[in-house]
Amino acid sequence: MSMIRLQNYAANKWISGEGKLAPIFSAVNGQQIAETGSDGIDFKKMAEHARKVGGPALRKMTFHERAFALKALATAIMARKEELYELSYSSGATRTDSWIDIEGGAGTLFSFSSKGRRELPNKRILMDGDLEVLGKTGTFVGQHVYTSLQGVAVHINAFNFPVWGMLEKLAPTLLAGVPCIVKPGSSTAYLAEAAFRIMIDSKVLPEGAIQFIAGSAGDLLDHLTCQDAISFTGSARTSMKLQAHPVVARESVRFVAERDSLNASILGPDAKPDTPEFDLFVKEVVKEMTVKAGQKCTAIRRAMVPANLMDEVQKAISARLDKTVIGDPRLEGVRMGALASQDQLKDVRAKVAELAQVAKIVYGDPNSVKVQGENTANGAFMSPILLRTDDPWTASAVHDVEAFGPVSTLMPYKDFDDAIALANRGMGSLAISVFTHDAEIAQEAVLGAGAYHGRMVFIDRDCAKESTGHGSPLPVLVHGGPGRAGGGEEMGGMRGIKHYMQRTALQGSPTLLAGVVGTYLPGAAQTPATRHPFRLKFGELEPGYTVTTPAREITIADIEHFAEFTGDKFYAHMDEEAAKANPFFPGRVAHGYLLLSFAAGLFVDPAPGPVLANYGLDNLRFVKPVAAGESIHVTLTVKSKTTRKEEYGEVRWFVQVYNQADELVATYDLLTMNAV
Ligand code: NAP
Numbered sequence: 001m002s003m004i005r006l007q008n009y010a011a012n013k014w015i016s017g018e019g020k021l022a023p024i025f026s027a028v029n030g031q032q033i034a035e036t037g038s039d040g041i042d043f044k045k046m047a048e049h050a051r052k053v054g055g056p057a058l059r060k061m062t063f064h065e066r067a068f069a070l071k072a073l074a075t076a077i078m079a080r081k082e083e084l085y086e087l088s089y090s091s092g093a094t095r096t097d098s099w100i101d102i103e104g105g106a107g108t109l110f111s112f113s114s115k116g117r118r119e120l121p122n123k124r125i126l127m128d129g130d131l132e133v134l135g136k137t138g139t140f141v142g143q144h145v146y147t148s149l150q151g152v153a154v155h156i157n158a159f160n161f162p163v164w165g166m167l168e169k170l171a172p173t174l175l176a177g178v179p180c181i182v183k184p185g186s187s188t189a190y191l192a193e194a195a196f197r198i199m200i201d202s203k204v205l206p207e208g209a210i211q212f213i214a215g216s217a218g219d220l221l222d223h224l225t226c227q228d229a230i231s232f233t234g235s236a237r238t239s240m241k242l243q244a245h246p247v248v249a250r251e252s253v254r255f256v257a258e259r260d261s262l263n264a265s266i267l268g269p270d271a272k273p274d275t276p277e278f279d280l281f282v283k284e285v286v287k288e289m290t291v292k293a294g295q296k297c298t299a300i301r302r303a304m305v306p307a308n309l310m311d312e313v314q315k316a317i318s319a320r321l322d323k324t325v326i327g328d329p330r331l332e333g334v335r336m337g338a339l340a341s342q343d344q345l346k347d348v349r350a351k352v353a354e355l356a357q358v359a360k361i362v363y364g365d366p367n368s369v370k371v372q373g374e375n376t377a378n379g380a381f382m383s384p385i386l387l388r389t390d391d392p393w394t395a396s397a398v399h400d401v402e403a404f405g406p407v408s409t410l411m412p413y414k415d416f417d418d419a420i421a422l423a424n425r426g427m428g429s430l431a432i433s434v435f436t437h438d439a440e441i442a443q444e445a446v447l448g449a450g451a452y453h454g455r456m457v458f459i460d461r462d463c464a465k466e467s468t469g470h471g472s473p474l475p476v477l478v479h480g481g482p483g484r485a486g487g488g489e490e491m492g493g494m495r496g497i498k499h500y501m502q503r504t505a506l507q508g509s510p511t512l513l514a515g516v517v518g519t520y521l522p523g524a525a526q527t528p529a530t531r532h533p534f535r536l537k538f539g540e541l542e543p544g545y546t547v548t549t550p551a552r553e554i555t556i557a558d559i560e561h562f563a564e565f566t567g568d569k570f571y572a573h574m575d576e577e578a579a580k581a582n583p584f585f586p587g588r589v590a591h592g593y594l595l596l597s598f599a600a601g602l603f604v605d606p607a608p609g610p611v612l613a614n615y616g617l618d619n620l621r622f623v624k625p626v627a628a629g630e631s632i633h634v635t636l637t638v639k640s641k642t643t644r645k646e647e648y649g650e651v652r653w654f655v656q657v658y659n660q661a662d663e664l665v666a667t668y669d670l671l672t673m674n675a676v
Helices: 043-060 063-079 081-091 095-119 164-175 186-202 236-243 246-250 276-294 307-322 342-355 416-424 439-452 493-500 510-517 556-566 576-581 592-603
Strands: 007-010 013-016 022-025 032-036 126-133 141-148 153-156 180-183 210-212 229-233 254-258 264-267 302-306 360-363 385-388 407-413 429-435 453-459 501-508 545-548 611-622 631-643 648-659 664-675
Touching: 007 043, 007 186, 022 186, 032 186, 043 141, 043 180, 043 210, 063 081, 063 095, 063 164, 063 186, 081 095, 081 186, 095 164, 095 186, 095 276, 095 493, 126 510, 141 493, 141 510, 153 164, 164 180, 164 186, 164 229, 164 493, 186 210, 229 236, 229 493, 236 254, 264 276, 264 416, 276 302, 276 307, 276 407, 276 429, 276 453, 302 307, 302 416, 307 360, 307 385, 307 407, 342 385, 342 407, 407 416, 416 439, 429 439, 439 453, 493 501, 501 510, 556 592, 592 611, 592 631, 592 648, 592 664, 611 648, 631 664
Parallel strands: 153 180, 153 229, 180 210, 229 254, 264 302, 264 429, 302 407, 385 407, 429 453
Antiparallel strands: 007 013, 007 210, 022 032, 126 141, 141 501, 360 385, 545 631, 611 664, 631 648, 648 664
16 A cells, blocks of 8 residues: 555645654554644634635525535445545454444435435524413514524544544534534544545535644634534543633633543343343443454443353353454454554553453453464554453442453442442443343333433343444434533434534514524414415415415214214213213314314315325314314414425425314314425
């Protein structure tokens, strides 16, 4: 492999760092493969370029346009993924490890793209929660909204997942409409740079949307403001240093921290050696120790088992570890590659030495390992190391020291309360797993340990096959954890975009605020229909456009006919005495579904036209019963519209059903698909 000179991408240009560049070495054979540096880069200019060029361009795009851009980026990466796999071997990663990083990264972009189009409006303002009525007559209301921050998001990433770690942050940030400066971990920055280049080559994003630092972040933090955000992934030490930066403190720069954590896995008290859960636990601990050579922030560092099963579990884990072939990750049959660098190897050995002061190494030797493959003598290979302590309440280091490699410590618990207390002794983690087939034990775990852990995985015989495992953060679920884990939160579906947006409480009249958010709000002015809205195409419908129907009387014969026809003969509709005895009804009343059906009969304009399909109701409430002899009429108002495909979009209608006294009897949102 020829030597790669990494470049920075600053203000629309690829620029090499000045002066002496720092070498990067192959994790497999120790040869220098790249050099990197960012000396001479004008970081202030980078931040300004993002704010003045990238941000405004992104903010002009709607959520859906940004979501389509994410899909195009993911497609570009997938089309050139083999280039990335090739580079990734040098980081010590096996093909499976790289799959998590490369295709897992692209998958995260795809996931945010499709969820963004499904769950966000095709607009630039995001509503948060319902309207709050603030005045007696409803002319003064409140509505929370989110808008994009007008600064730059600085993403400082760890070395272990150079592609995924970059993309899982870019996805929510770009969807939120905020430009980013990416600073990867240096030891694997060649892989992050290659993936970044693919995105630039794809020309999908507007200028200034993304920039890249290949080396130190220099004085970038000195130039941040209240509109900027830092999303940091890495060690607690670096995180604390950056959080204490005077500009970060002075400007209240948003700081999302994803740090190291001492994640736990508990073998449930019900998971005896003859249960599937026991085997699943053993497999998972070994998997978490060896995938990516244990360099996963979520890896199981502490394995907790009932005291009487310590020997049996130790034997089973050791036997499985024996089968793990370690070596050059290109070789077939190799299950565990190298650590990312010699520095990393040194660091893990030092941490294992610390742990070995309080726990016993019962599997592996930190200084000796059998490696498959030629020319690996200078590689950063290490044996999996299983430690054991029989006194976990005294051996503090096992809860405090993270060896970021194939290292885990086995420890006993007395009872399940003790297991929970030990898990929480990590003082905050990203993920905990519990191997149990008992919902009561699982509930105890949630109540006892939920507050200390960002994600809880329950693995049993029912979900094992499909389970994504202890250590996999997913785009749709929150990733992050309290305390030691950094107190941050990433991803979690559309929750993730809100870290890069400002929530603002708007107050004003319903009509004015409806105009701001582009959605009809209750109490806002309505535009009486001049043509039936079912005759209007998607593009012609405007929020507030309303049709009011004539009234229809509901007779006792209607109620009886409906009961016969549907088979719903609930006493409130059929038995006057019994209905009267019910606290909610004056006597026999119409079925709620009858009201819905009659409402449709009143507002539907039947001939073929732009309305293609009824596809559901939301927020349905029956607020007042309707007795025989009363009549109903309906107002149907366009609430909002969302483009779905080129040919059609979703229309959300606000439906209100009134009685003859103009009292509301039912309300709901009706969804239809309408031709454009
Ligand atoms: P690290 O040494 O703390 O570095 C993290 C990032 O910070 C790197 O990009 C590093 O750049 C950068 N950095 C260091 N000093 C800086 C400074 N003064 N100003 C600006 N940036 C600075 O951590 P690491 O060794 O890369 O990663 C391993 C750790 O990350 C482990 O502890 C692991 O648990 C944790 N981690 C956590 C998560 C999570 O989601 N919670 C995920 C992955 C890893 P250089 O590389 O150039 O020094």
